[in-house]
Amino acid sequence: MLQGFWYLAVLGSRIRPGRTRAMTLAGQDMLLGRRTDGAVFAVGDSCPHRGMPMRHGGFDGDCLRCCYHGWVFRSSDGVCTEIPSVVEAQTTDPSKFRLRTWPCREVQGNIWVYVGQGEPGPLPTVPGFEDAAPQVATTMRFPCNVDVAVMGFIDPGHPAFVHTSRWWKSKPSTSLRHKQKHFEPHELGFRMQRHHLKHGANPYRLLGRNVHIDISIQLPGLRVEHIEGDSHAACVLAAATPISETETDVHYCVYWTPKWLAPFRPAAAWMARDFLDQDRVVAVRLMENQSPPSYLFVGDPDTQVRWWHRLKREYLASAAEGRAFVNPLRAQTLEWRS
Ligand code: FES
Ligand SMILES: [Fe+2]
Numbered sequence: 001m002l003q004g005f006w007y008l009a010v011l012g013s014r015i016r017p018g019r020t021r022a023m024t025l026a027g028q029d030m031l032l033g034r035r036t037d038g039a040v041f042a043v044g045d046s047c048p049h050r051g052m053p054m055r056h057g058g059f060d061g062d063c064l065r066c067c068y069h070g071w072v073f074r075s076s077d078g079v080c081t082e083i084p085s086v087v088e089a090q091t092t093d094p095s096k097f098r099l100r101t102w103p104c105r106e107v108q109g110n111i112w113v114y115v116g117q118g119e120p121g122p123l124p125t126v127p128g129f130e131d132a133a134p135q136v137a138t139t140m141r142f143p144c145n146v147d148v149a150v151m152g153f154i155d156p157g158h159p160a161f162v163h164t165s166r167w168w169k170s171k172p173s174t175s176l177r178h179k180q181k182h183f184e185p186h187e188l189g190f191r192m193q194r195h196h197l198k199h200g201a202n203p204y205r206l207l208g209r210n211v212h213i214d215i216s217i218q219l220p221g222l223r224v225e226h227i228e229g230d231s232h233a234a235c236v237l238a239a240a241t242p243i244s245e246t247e248t249d250v251h252y253c254v255y256w257t258p259k260w261l262a263p264f265r266p267a268a269a270w271m272a273r274d275f276l277d278q279d280r281v282v283a284v285r286l287m288e289n290q291s292p293p294s295y296l297f298v299g300d301p302d303t304q305v306r307w308w309h310r311l312k313r314e315y316l317a318s319a320a321e322g323r324a325f326v327n328p329l330r331a332q333t334l335e336w337r338s
Contacts, residue, residue: 001026001027001146001242001245002026002219002220002242002312002315002316003026003115003116003117003319004115004116004117004118004319005114005115005116005219005220006105006112006113006114006120006121006123006124007025007026007112007113007114007115007220007239007241007242008110008111008112008124008222008237008239008241008251009023009025009030009032009042009104009111009112009113009241010023010032010110010111010139011109011110011111011134011137011138011139011251011253012040012106012109012110012111012133013109013133013137014139015032015033015034015040015111016034017034017035017036017037017038017061018034018035018036018059018060018061019033019034019059020032020033020054020055020059020064021033022045022053022054022055023243024243024244025042025113025115025241025242025243026115026241026242026243027242027244027245028044028102028115029044029045029046029053030042030043030044030045030102030113031043031044031045031054031055031064032104032111032113033059033064033075035061035062035075035076036061036062039076040104040105040106040111041075041076041101041104042101042102042103042104042113043064043073043075043078043099043100043101043102044078044099044100044101046099046100047066047068047071047099048080048097048098048099049066049068049069049071049097050068050069052066052067052068054066054073054099059075062074062075062076063075063081064099069083069084069085070082070084070085071083071084071094071097072084073098073099077098077101078098078099078100078101079095079097079098080094080095080096080097080098080099081094081095082094083097102114102115103120105123107123107125107131108125108126108129108130108131108132108133108134108237108253108255109132109133109134109137109253110134110137110237110239110251110253112124124218124222124224124239126224126226126235126237126253126255127224127226127235128226128233128235129235129255132255134237134253134254134255135254135255135256135261135262135265135268136253136254136265136268136269136272137251137252137253137254138251138252138269138272138273138276139249139250139251139252140249140250140252140273140276140277140280141243141247141248141249141250141280142240142247142248142249142250142279142280142283143246143247143283143284143287144246144247144248144283144286144287145242145245145246145248146220146221146240146241146242146248147308147309147312148248148283148286148287148293149221149240149248149250149279149283150221150223150240150308151305151308152250152279152282152283153217153221153223153238153240154217154223154304154305154307154308155301155302155304155305156179156301156304156336156338157301157302157336157338158282159338160176160338162278162279162282163275163278176337176338177337177338178335178336178337179335179336179337179338180333180334180335181193181195181333181334181335182195182331182332182333183304183329183331183332183333183334184329184331185327185328185329185330185331186216186218186327187216187218187327188218188219188311188315188325188327189216189217189218189219189222189311189327190216190217190304190307190311190329191214191215191216191217192213192214192215192216193214194212194213194214195212195213195214196210196211196212197211197212197213197227203268203271204227204229204234206229206232206258206261207227207228207229207231207232207233207234207258208229208230208231208232209229209230209231210229210230211227211228211229212227212228212229213225213226213227213228214226217304217308219311219312219315220240220242221239221240221241221242221248222237222238222239222240223236223237223238223239224236224237224238225238231258232256232257232258233256233257234254234255234256234257235254235255235256236252236253236254236255237251237252237253237255238250238251238252238253239251239253250276250279250280252272252275252276254268254272299336300334300335300336301334301336301337301338303332303334304334307329310328310329311327311328311329314326314327314328
């Protein structure tokens, strides 16, 4: 699991003011929460006194109290402010003790946590939606590592066989079309250059005529699809967040501009979950055998997955050598049938 990244931890709507939520993120046990002033935080889910999980304690909207001996910690910086059992004459300074904390921010309706050393970089955002929350957002837990989950984002060979819902593509999987797409390295990943969507999937037709699309893939597992028609725009953010080596949360957030689409949010949410569940079932089946799956990367259709592994290797090498990441990819045109 890569360190040094903002990870999409949870959809903002899942934590209400004054509430907390325990979760594991990239192998770290955390307690996420939202203060009554709306600010979000992430602290270690383990009391420094005897290791009691903080999730069992209380939260008054500002401070957390451990359920075991009642130590109180500020949620903003994790510092202990009260040790109830110590008498006043004993000069124990509670502020010497603290919960671990991680940088935690909310942007565009999602709560992100920075896992790693050093100063966090800018938060990932989708273009053109400022601080709008997604119209549709869903999270699904996949029983696989983050690489298997990311394959669902970048594998053009699978949709014709896996995503066969009638609402998504009107043609059956037997009518594959020849596709040619231009790719270029981009930041910590790569992007499919903006191009005209000729045979768009049905929902994209709602954006008007002349629909264009560009897709970027970034470490540590982000896919941003930006679709623009002459009337409207939409963005789909997919984020694969490692929970452990064998579990990954896949978040799927759809932003759109047509206001008149608001009544269709429940239907769109159902479609998003249906789509995501098709990828989850693939992950479940891949994990059915006791021996780990083996991989072949064959030709252009598998090139993006190969790139993904190259990017990861370079990131790990640059971190180990204490140098800047150098994107190892080159611009390339890929062709496939899908
Ligand atoms: S374990 Fe938390 S106060 Fe003792
Ligand atoms: Fe998929």
